[in-house]
Each structure stands twice: as C-alpha cells, then as structure tokens.
Amino acid sequence: MLADLLSGLPGPLFVLAIAVLVVAEAALVIGVVLPGSSALLTLGVFSDNGVVPLPVALAVGTVAAVAGSHLSFAAGRYRPGALSSRWLAGSKGRRARAVLCRSGGSAVLIGQWVVGARTLTPRFAAAAGLSYRRFLPWNVPSAVAWGLVWVAVGYGASEAYQQWSWLAVVAAVVLLAALLVVGRRALDRVDAVQEA
Template structure:
C-alpha cells in the first residue's frame, strides 16, 4: 500500500518539468526567507519534495543553486527593507505589536553579542532566519559582511536538504521493484534526517540561549 502511494506521489512530482520544479523550489526559498512570509511558507518541505524527484546529479546541483539564490534573494530583500525602513518598523512595532517588538530587541541583542556567527546560525533557527536579515539591515553592518556569513550558511542548508531528498528518492527508485515495502525505507531516511535537523536546531538553540537573554535575566542567572 505505502509503495503504491509513494510511487504515485513521486511519479506526479517527477512529471513536473525539472526546470519548473527547480524554479519553484527557488521561489519557495525566496518566500521562506522573506520577512513575515517566512513564518508561513514551508520552504524546507517544498525543497525536500523537489529533491525527491531528482534523478540526475546535474539537476541536484541546479536545485542547490536555486535554493541558495532564492534564499539570498529573500534575505537581501529583508536586508534592504531593514536598511531603508528599519527604524520606522521598529517604532511601529513598539506601538502596535509589543510582543514582536520584544522579539526584535532580543534579536538585536543577539546580533550585537555574536556578530557574524549569529547570521550564520540564524539560518538554522526558526523565526530568526527571516528576522535577522531585516535587523542586520537596520544596523551598521555592511552588506558585504552580511553576505560573507549568510552565503556559507545557505550552502550548508541547501546541500543538506537537497541531498537528503535526493538520497531518499534515489534509494526508493532503485529498490522499489526488488524490495517489497521500499516505501518504508524512504520514510525512514526522511524521518532520520528530520530528527537530525530537529536535534541540531535544539542544540544550537540551547548553546545560543545565553546570548539571547536580556540583562535582567543574566543578573538573575548570576545571582541564582
């Protein structure tokens, strides 16, 4: 049963023109890394689905390139918005959306304390990956320095997700005709990858948590 469902799904995704599929993944990443839209667009899911249908390594490389370019485009838009409108957005949030304003301040402190590494690590943290470019743009950090930290992060992220989907899809296609229940293997590969990503995010978030605390929290921590 699961083999039929997965086989039909991969056939449907594979029927989409590879170029269109690759472009859609890039657009999804542009939206996923954009301000606000990044909170609702499941870029990682779309990338994995696109990677599942990749059968040749040139398209795997093309997918990675599209993911990186899409992410950089979205983050660059966020940087530009922050550069031109950052102070206005900051004041508007303080008046209209106190909770979001508090998150803005928290991210500002994080960037001030960690600098470039915060930009790199934010690519792997929920919410932060769409907020950090905006706040960096509103700061004094040059665009070139921002790119110097975010490009490697985008490459690592794109390579990991595209490779996981490609490996899972390729393994299934190779074993589908010879192994009953090959679909379970595909699910297991993806589940293992998702678990590793979740663990990595938890570890990064825990390590970086002390840099996100405000001064009062730090004083309480020291006094405890």
C-alpha cells in the same frame, strides 16, 4: 503536500516554482508558515526521481537561499516596516538588537539553520543596524551550505520519503487531535475558574 502540488509541472517550471518559494520564504516572511527547507527537500526528491539533474537542483537551492537572505536583509535595511520596528522597539527587542550588533555574524550564521529565524534574522539584523559588510561573509557560506544540505537530504531520502510519507499524514492527524483535546480541556478549566 508540496510534492503533490508541484508534481504536475514540467521540469523547468518546477525548478522555477521551487526557487521562487525559497526566495519568497525569506524575502516575504512566508517562511514562518512555509519553511523553504520543505521546498528544497522536495527539489532533492524530484532530483533523485530524474525530474531535475542533481547539479541543477544544488545550484538552484544555493542561489535561491542566498538571494532570499539578501532580499530579506535589504527589506530590513530600506523598508523595515511595522514588524521589524515593533519587534525591535520593546525591551526584548533592545536585547535582541544588542545581541545582533555584538555577535551579528554568528547570529546570522545560526539563524540560517533555525526554522522561522532564517526568515526573520536577516531582516532584523539589518533593521538593528548590522552592516552589510558584517552580514555578507557570515550569510553567504551559511546560506550555500543550507541550500546544499536540504537538497542533498531530499535526494538521499527520496526512497524513504516515498515509502513513509503516509506516516507524516498520520502523525499530523494525531497531533491535531491531541491539540484539540488539550485545547478543549484548557477552555474547560478557564470556564470553571470564571464560574467560581
């Protein structure tokens, strides 16, 4: 788990690692695999344990959230790349572009709170032509609130997290086993259809 990986770091290096993870989550599109909310929850837990003062944790969470979104927007504007270009080129992309241009502000606000979409929304909004002037007033308050909420939830749930973190491991193992069974049955059905 993320907390275990970062627990041995000294306070300032721990804070820097969390900030880099949250910024990179949006800026480098790793948020599709590693949501920044996990890093901010960990920051909140460590703040409750006295590793990082709460005001510092809240400040780092909000600044990193805003910075990551803005770097993602800049990447979509100045280096849209194959991901944005390919996604925005198809019929679904054209509809998404229309939605982003028509309701860009509210799409940016909602995208901030959806796992995976937080990573992609600023990039796609910029690539779709949403102006920075429309992006800024919707993104900054939403990113600040997102950073504050996740750090505060981690801070408030620290004790429960420490007592019940084993349950997440058990749930992940059960889910993996269920996916393997379902996947195996699906493959068996495909094989049966191909043989018939």
